[in-house]
Amino acid sequence: MDTSPRISQRVQDVEMSGIRKFFQEARPDAINLGIGQPDFPTPDHIKDAAIDAIHRNLTGYTFNTGVYELREAICAKFERENAIAYTPEQVIVTAGAGEALFIAMTTLVDEGDRVLFPDPGFVSYEACAVLAGGRPEGVALDETLHLDVEACKEQMDGAKVFILNSPGNPTGTVEDAETIRAIVEYADDAGVTVISDEVYEHFIYGKEHASAARYGENVVTVNATSKTYAMTGWRLGYMAGPAEVVSQAVKVHQYCQTCATSISQYAALAAYTGGNNCVQVMKDEYAKRREILYDGLKRLGFDFPKPEGAFYMFVPMSREMFRAIIDAGVVIIPGDAFGNNADNYGRFSYAASREHINEALNRISSVTRV
Numbered sequence: 001m002d003t004s005p006r007i008s009q010r011v012q013d014v015e016m017s018g019i020r021k022f023f024q025e026a027r028p029d030a031i032n033l034g035i036g037q038p039d040f041p042t043p044d045h046i047k048d049a050a051i052d053a054i055h056r057n058l059t060g061y062t063f064n065t066g067v068y069e070l071r072e073a074i075c076a077k078f079e080r081e082n083a084i085a086y087t088p089e090q091v092i093v094t095a096g097a098g099e100a101l102f103i104a105m106t107t108l109v110d111e112g113d114r115v116l117f118p119d120p121g122f123v124s125y126e127a128c129a130v131l132a133g134g135r136p137e138g139v140a141l142d143e144t145l146h147l148d149v150e151a152c153k154e155q156m157d158g159a160k161v162f163i164l165n166s167p168g169n170p171t172g173t174v175e176d177a178e179t180i181r182a183i184v185e186y187a188d189d190a191g192v193t194v195i196s197d198e199v200y201e202h203f204i205y206g207k208e209h210a211s212a213a214r215y216g217e218n219v220v221t222v223n224a225t226s227k228t229y230a231m232t233g234w235r236l237g238y239m240a241g242p243a244e245v246v247s248q249a250v251k252v253h254q255y256c257q258t259c260a261t262s263i264s265q266y267a268a269l270a271a272y273t274g275g276n277n278c279v280q281v282m283k284d285e286y287a288k289r290r291e292i293l294y295d296g297l298k299r300l301g302f303d304f305p306k307p308e309g310a311f312y313m314f315v316p317m318s319r320e321m322f323r324a325i326i327d328a329g330v331v332i333i334p335g336d337a338f339g340n341n342a343d344n345y346g347r348f349s350y351a352a353s354r355e356h357i358n359e360a361l362n363r364i365s366s367v368t369r370v
């Protein structure tokens with residue numbers, strides 16, 4: 001008899017993310033422009049609030065949905081920054097945006113349901129759809145890496161969920177309010193729930209962020225402290241949406257997570273009530289690095305539109321050029337890690353120091369020079 005554990009087909013059907021592999025293969029002195037996390041420390045007032053929470057023994061379970069004061073602060077943030085009115089009962093605090101995406105998808109998707117997401121897109125979308133029993137279906141982007149509204153509408157008929165991500169990972173694309181509105185309104189009419197992943201909302205250079213939930217009822221908003229406040233390791237995010245979705249999603253959250261870490265919740269409370277000067281400082285620095293990386297890559301002969309958001313550049317290049325950049329000691333991520341429509345791209349992150357970006361450009365110049 002075969003005594004080996006029998007693994008579910010759903011889990012077998014999901015691959016590990018292709019991102020990590022390139023860190024393992026890289027030269028020991030490689031410059032890392034692969035990683036998608038802020039390189040800033042978490043601001044002091046946020047760290048102090050967490051330390052204070054520990055000293056005040058706020059270290060037990062919280063409500064499943066999260067500390068009430070934090071959910072109030074998140075609602076105030078939605079009102080202030082996104083012009084959306086949510087009540088604390090419409091918010092679940094989660095272990096990062098990653099958990100929020102997972103529980104939203106598990107709550108909404110039945111066996112065989114079609115789940116649409118941008119392709120190329122963030123690696124979790126397809127995996128969460130498969131784990132929820134759904135059928136993932138990429139929505140191809142146009143040549144400027146934006147969504148094509150008419151194509152989205154066509155694909156939306158009969159689908160269950162449409163995932164929006166603006167600013168986008170890996171593309172850095174920011175969609176206009178008109179695009180978001182058109183998709184959300186069509187989805188509302190077609191009975192498709194939009195999950196809007198807005199984790200990069202604060203990192204936009206010259207455009208305005210448009211929150212999907214402003215334009216329709218059937219929208220679940222996913223966000224986190226992770227990127228905004230340089231808090232990736234604190235694992236603190238949230239989902240907010242229609243009361244009937246949230247009251248069901250809390251069951252999934254309860255049975256896998258119970259509640260987000262209490263200490264991180266108090267840190268997040270300080271983040272959302274402490275003003276956004278610290279975010280502006282990080283944004284200003286990203287903006288400068290963006291100029292350096294974009295100008296440098298253009299000078300080296302790479303040709304692509306300047307992405308308006310997040311901290312990524314998704315750059316068209318041959319597989320040979322991708323390999324040469326890795327061999328020259330610069331880690332970037334291959335386009336095919338993000339879907340089926342981006343084989344000839346590499347993703348650069350500029351969440352790295354100016355010094356590292358300049359040195360990376362220097363190393364790349366040795367392989368682009370003929």
Ligand SMILES: Cc1ncc(COP(=O)(O)O)c(C=O)c1O
Pocket residue numbers: 036095096097098099122165168169197199224225226227232236237
């Ligand atoms: C678009 C997008 N959504 C969600 C996440 C996950 O965020 P968190 O660390 O809060 O789980 C990431 C992380 O890279 C991301 O890029």
